[in-house]
Amino acid sequence: MSDVISSSNSRAIGGITSNRPVLAIEGLTVSFDGFKAVDNLNLYVDRNEVRVVIGPNGAGKTTVLDLICGKTAATSGSIRFNEIELTKMREHEIVRAGVGRKFQTPSIYESLSVFENLEMSFPRGRMVLGALTFKRSPDVVERVEKVAQEIFLADLLHQQADLLSHGQKQWLEIGMLLMQEPELLMLDEPVAGMSVSEREKTAELLGRISQGRSVVVIEHDMEFVKSIAHKVTVLHQGKILAEGSMESVQSNPKVIEVYLGH
Amino acid sequence: MNAAMQKLLGGRAGAINLALLAGLLLVVFPLLLEPFRLNLMGKYLSYAFVAVGLVLCWGYGGILSLGQGVFFGIGGYCMAMFLKLEASDPVSTKIQTTPGIPDFMDWNQITSLPLLWQPFQSFAFTLAAVILAPTLFALLIGNAMFKRRVGDVYFSIVTQAIAAILTILIIGQQGLTGGVNGITDLKTLLGWDIRSDSARMILYFVNAGLLLGCILFGKYILSSKLGRLLMAMRDKEERVRFSGYDVASFKIFVFCVAAAFSAIGGAMFTLQVGFMSPSFVGIVPSIEMVIFAAVGGRMSLLGAVYGTLLVNLGKTYFSETFPELWLFLMGGLFIAVVMYFPNGLAGVVDTQGRRLLQAIKRRREVKPKPAPAAAAVRPEPHRTVTGLEATK
Numbered sequence: 001m002s003d004v005i006s007s008s009n010s011r012a013i014g015g016i017t018s019n020r021p022v023l024a025i026e027g028l029t030v031s032f033d034g035f036k037a038v039d040n041l042n043l044y045v046d047r048n049e050v051r052v053v054i055g056p057n058g059a060g061k062t063t064v065l066d067l068i069c070g071k072t073a074a075t076s077g078s079i080r081f082n083e084i085e086l087t088k089m090r091e092h093e094i095v096r097a098g099v100g101r102k103f104q105t106p107s108i109y110e111s112l113s114v115f116e117n118l119e120m121s122f123p124r125g126r127m128v129l130g131a132l133t134f135k136r137s138p139d140v141v142e143r144v145e146k147v148a149q150e151i152f153l154a155d156l157l158h159q160q161a162d163l164l165s166h167g168q169k170q171w172l173e174i175g176m177l178l179m180q181e182p183e184l185l186m187l188d189e190p191v192a193g194m195s196v197s198e199r200e201k202t203a204e205l206l207g208r209i210s211q212g213r214s215v216v217v218i219e220h221d222m223e224f225v226k227s228i229a230h231k232v233t234v235l236h237q238g239k240i241l242a243e244g245s246m247e248s249v250q251s252n253p254k255v256i257e258v259y260l261g262h
Numbered sequence: 263m264n265a266a267m268q269k270l271l272g273g274r275a276g277a278i279n280l281a282l283l284a285g286l287l288l289v290v291f292p293l294l295l296e297p298f299r300l301n302l303m304g305k306y307l308s309y310a311f312v313a314v315g316l317v318l319c320w321g322y323g324g325i326l327s328l329g330q331g332v333f334f335g336i337g338g339y340c341m342a343m344f345l346k347l348e349a350s351d352p353v354s355t356k357i358q359t360t361p362g363i364p365d366f367m368d369w370n371q372i373t374s375l376p377l378l379w380q381p382f383q384s385f386a387f388t389l390a391a392v393i394l395a396p397t398l399f400a401l402l403i404g405n406a407m408f409k410r411r412v413g414d415v416y417f418s419i420v421t422q423a424i425a426a427i428l429t430i431l432i433i434g435q436q437g438l439t440g441g442v443n444g445i446t447d448l449k450t451l452l453g454w455d456i457r458s459d460s461a462r463m464i465l466y467f468v469n470a471g472l473l474l475g476c477i478l479f480g481k482y483i484l485s486s487k488l489g490r491l492l493m494a495m496r497d498k499e500e501r502v503r504f505s506g507y508d509v510a511s512f513k514i515f516v517f518c519v520a521a522a523f524s525a526i527g528g529a530m531f532t533l534q535v536g537f538m539s540p541s542f543v544g545i546v547p548s549i550e551m552v553i554f555a556a557v558g559g560r561m562s563l564l565g566a567v568y569g570t571l572l573v574n575l576g577k578t579y580f581s582e583t584f585p586e587l588w589l590f591l592m593g594g595l596f597i598a599v600v601m602y603f604p605n606g607l608a609g610v611v612d613t614q615g616r617r618l619l620q621a622i623k624r625r626r627e628v629k630p631k632p633a634p635a636a637a638a639v640r641p642e643p644h645r646t647v648t649g650l651e652a653t654k
Contacts, residue, residue, distance in 0.1 A: 069504060071500075071504075090508075091503045091504060092503060092504075092506050092507055092508045092509075095504055095505060095506035096506045100504075101504050103500070103501070103504075107498050107500065107501040108497075108498065108501065109493065109494040109497040109498055109501065110497050111493055111496075111497055112490060112493065112494060112497075116490055119487075119490075120487075120490065120491065120494055120502070120505060121505045121506075123506060125487050126506055126507055126508075127508075127511070128488065128511055128512060128515045131486060131487045131488035131491055131512070132482075132483065132486045132487075132488050133486070134486060134487035134488075173501075176501075176505065180505065180506060
C-alpha cells in the first residue's frame with residue numbers, strides 16, 4: 001500500500017499530471033433481480049480531482065460507491081484504480097490499495113473515544129497478531145492529533161464518540177479515512193444533516209484534504225456542490241445523464257427536467 | 263506497577279478485583295470448604311473457563327455461540343481418553359475378552375485399540391490435543407461461517423446444530439466413545455491417584471491457577487488494539503471492514519480462544535470429577551454456560567466466574583431442595599438478567615459500587631469495608647471493570 005502512495009506522490013510532485021485517470025470505470029453493470037441499478041457506466045476520475053455525483057433518488061449513486069469499494073459485486077464491467085482491477089478484490093484489500101469510503105450515515109465506533117476511533121484507522125496492526133501487539137507509539141499519537149486538528153476535533157480527543165454532535169460525527173468519519181491516507185476518497189452525502197456553518201467548515205475541510213488525492217462526493221445540496229466540485233456527473237437510472245462543469249450541468253435541459261426541476 | 267501492567271490489569275480497581283478473586287479461589291475456599299465441597303467448587307470453576315471464553319467471544323466479539331459444550335467436551339474427552347487407557351492396563355482388565363483395552367470397547371466386541379485412541383497413550387500428545395483439537399475445530403467452523411459472513415442468530419443456530427450432532431455422534435459410536443455413559447472409572451494420572459482428597463486439592467489449585475491465567479490472557483487481549491477492534495466491530499462492522507481489516511479473521515481468533523479456554527475447562531473437569539460424558543456436550547449444557555456468563559455479566563471476565571459459581575451453587579441448592587423447580591428458576595433467572603440486568607452481576611456491582619464510592623467521597627470519614635468472610639456462602643459482589651474502563 002505504501003509504495004502505491006509514494007509512486008503516485010512522486011508523479012504528482014514531478015509536476016507531470018499523468019494522463020491516466022486514478023479511477024477508470026468501464027462498462028460497469030450491476031443488476032439486482034433483473035433491475036439494472038447501474039447500467040454500462042463509464043466514469044473516469046483524474047488525479048487531484050474533486051468529482052461530485054448528483055442525481056435523483058434511486059439513480060444508482062450509492063451503488064456506484066458500493067461497487068468501487070467492494071461492498072457490492074459487479075455483474076460485469078471493470079473498475080481500475082491505479083491500474084489495479086478492483087472488482088475481484090475483497091473490501092479490506094481495496095482499502096489497503098488506497099481507497100477510503102465514508103458512509104451516508106455517520107459510521108463511527110460509539111463506545112470508543114475520538115482518539116481511539118482515529119487510532120483504529122491507523123494503517124498498522126491490521127492482522128490478528130499485529131493488533132495484539134500494537135503499541136500506541138509517538139508516531140500514532142502525532143498522526144491522530146494532526147488529523148483531529150484538521151477535522152476540528154482537537155479539543156475533543158478523549159470524548160466518547162457517541163456524545164459528539166451529528167456534524168462532528170461526520171467529520172470524525174472523514175478523519176478516520178484521512179488516517180488511512182487514501183489516494184481516492186469517497187464521501188456519501190458528507191453534509192447531510194449539517195448546519196449552515198458546519199457545511200461551510202466541511203467545504204473548507206474538503207478543499208484542504210483534496211490536495212494530493214482524488215475525491216468522489218455524492219451530494220444533494222447544490223450550494224455545497226458548487227463550492228467544492230471540479231466536475232459534476234449526473235446519474236439517472238444507472239446511466240450518466242450529463243457530465244462537466246457545474247455551470248454546464250446546471251444549464252443542461254435534461255438535467256433540469258429529471259433532477260434540478262423548474 | 264509499570265504502565266503495561268497497569269493497562270493489563272485495568273488500573274488499580276482492576277488489580278484489586280483480580281486480587282479479590284484470586285484470594286477467594288486460592289485462600290478462602292480451600293480454608294473454609296471440606297474436601298468434598300472444594301471438589302464441587304473445582305467442578306464449577308471448570309465451567310467458568312467456558313464462561314470466561316464466552317465473555318470474550320459473545321460479550322466483546324458479539325459472537326453468541328450456543329455450542330461451547332462442544333469444545334468443553336472435546337477437551338474433556340481428550341483427557342478422559344488418556345486416563346481411560348491408563349486405567350485399562352492388561353492386569354486390571356484381564357477378565358475381558360481382549361485385555362488392555364477400555365472396558366466399554368470390550369462390551370462392544372471391539373478387539374483392538376481403535377486408531378483414534380492410539381496417540382492418546384502419550385501424555386504429551388494428550389495435553390497438546392486438549393488445546394489444539396478444539397481450537398482447530400473452532401478454526402474450521404469459524405472459517406466456514408465468518409468468511410461467508412454468517413453471523414448473529416444464524417451462527418448461534420449452527421453452533422447448536424453442531425452441539426446436537428456431536429452428542430448424537432458420541433452416543434452413536436458406543437464402541438469408540440463409551441456412548442451415553444461416557445468414559446468412566448478414571449483412576450490415575452501417570453500413576454498418581456486422582457481420587458484421593460490430597461490429589462483433588464492439588465487439582466483444585468491447578469484448576470484455579472489455570473483459570474486465573476485464562477482471565478489474565480483475556481485481559482491482555484481486551485487491553486490490546488484487538489480488544490478495541492472487537493468493540494468497534496460490534497458497533498459498526500462495516501466501518502471496520504472498510505478501514506482495511508479482515509473482520510472474519512478477528513472473529514475466528516476470538517472464537518478459537520474461547521474454544522481453547524473451554525477445552526482447558528473440560529480437561530480439568532474430567533480430572534476433578536473422574537469421568538466425561540455426552541451430557542456436557544449438547545445443547546442444554548451449552549446454553550447453561552451462556553447463562554453463567556450472562557448472570558455474571560457478559561462484559562466482565564471476572565463477573566463470568568462469579569456468575570458461574572452463583573448459578574451452580576443455586577443449582578445445587580435448589581435441585582437438592584426443590585428439584586422440580588430448578589429449571590423454571592433457571593429460565594426465570596435468564597429472563598430477569600436479560601430484561602433487568604443486561605450487564606449481569608458485574609453491571610449491578612459496577613453501578614452500585616460507583617454510587618457507594620460517591621457516597622464515600624461525600625462523607626470522607628466513612629471507610630469502605632470489604633467482607634470476604636461472607637464469600638464462602640455467597641460470592642462476594644465486586645466492582646468490575648466495564649468494557650470501557652478495560653480499554654483505557
